[in-house]
Amino acid sequence: MPAQGRHRQRGLSLLEFTLVVIIFALLVVFAFQRIAALQADMEDASIRYTVGAMREALALDFARLIASGRLDRARDLIDANALALLQRPPRDYGGTVASARQAALRPGHWYYDRAAGTVIYQPRFGAAGGDRGGPLMRWRVVPRWTDTDGDGRYEPATESIHGLALERIDDAKG
Numbered sequence: 001m002p003a004q005g006r007h008r009q010r011g012l013s014l015l016e017f018t019l020v021v022i023i024f025a026l027l028v029v030f031a032f033q034r035i036a037a038l039q040a041d042m043e044d045a046s047i048r049y050t051v052g053a054m055r056e057a058l059a060l061d062f063a064r065l066i067a068s069g070r071l072d073r074a075r076d077l078i079d080a081n082a083l084a085l086l087q088r089p090p091r092d093y094g095g096t097v098a099s100a101r102q103a104a105l106r107p108g109h110w111y112y113d114r115a116a117g118t119v120i121y122q123p124r125f126g127a128a129g130g131d132r133g134g135p136l137m138r139w140r141v142v143p144r145w146t147d148t149d150g151d152g153r154y155e156p157a158t159e160s161i162h163g164l165a166l167e168r169i170d171d172a173k174g
Contacts, residue, residue, distance in 0.1 A: 040125040043108070047121060050090050050110065051139065054119065055166045057085035058141060062164050074161045078154075079117025080141050082166050083110055100136060113138075118169065138169045 012020070058077070065074050081096065083089050090110055097103035099115040108124035121137040143154045144163035154161075 036125070043123065043125050046090075047123075047137070050121075051166065053086055054082040054139070057087075058082055058164050058166055061085055071161070074164060075143070075156050077141055077164055078143050081112040082119050082139065082141055083112055105136070117141075119166075135170065139166050140169050141165070142167050 061077060062074060065071055083093055092109045094106060094109035094111045096112045096114055097105070100111065100113040100118075100120050103111070105111060105120070105122040107122050109122055111120050111122070112118075113120050116138075118138045118140045120139075123135075123137065142165055143161045144165055145154050145159045145161050147154075148159055149155070
């Protein structure tokens, strides 16, 4: 005897199933876009942290030279490997390369380019988030000096250094 008031269970219709799949796909696409943007933001924060740590280590080394009366040794830090000044290099430090042009640089790693005297970073993500790679980012240790002859060039024999800076030398700021 059939029970009255009971309705037969039925599955989703093809239209309902299609709508569920489309909504799910849109949510997945949105989630991946957000994750890619967050990865790019995390990489940017990591770069800023490492550059800040290098600048701090450079300032501390310069202060030690002043305190020990060895300011003449400051010129040895010009174009030096600022990553080597850190107590602990970043875990993504790839080491020293003879030349960045000839080396196979892995995205997301720091290197010191001995030929150019620059610290370089090969970005993992582009500014838009998710783009692979991107242009190399470069920094160099440069002197701050009193330009007595006004030619815009540091001349160790006649001009004294009053500071060192880690400057970004490619087109972007940082």
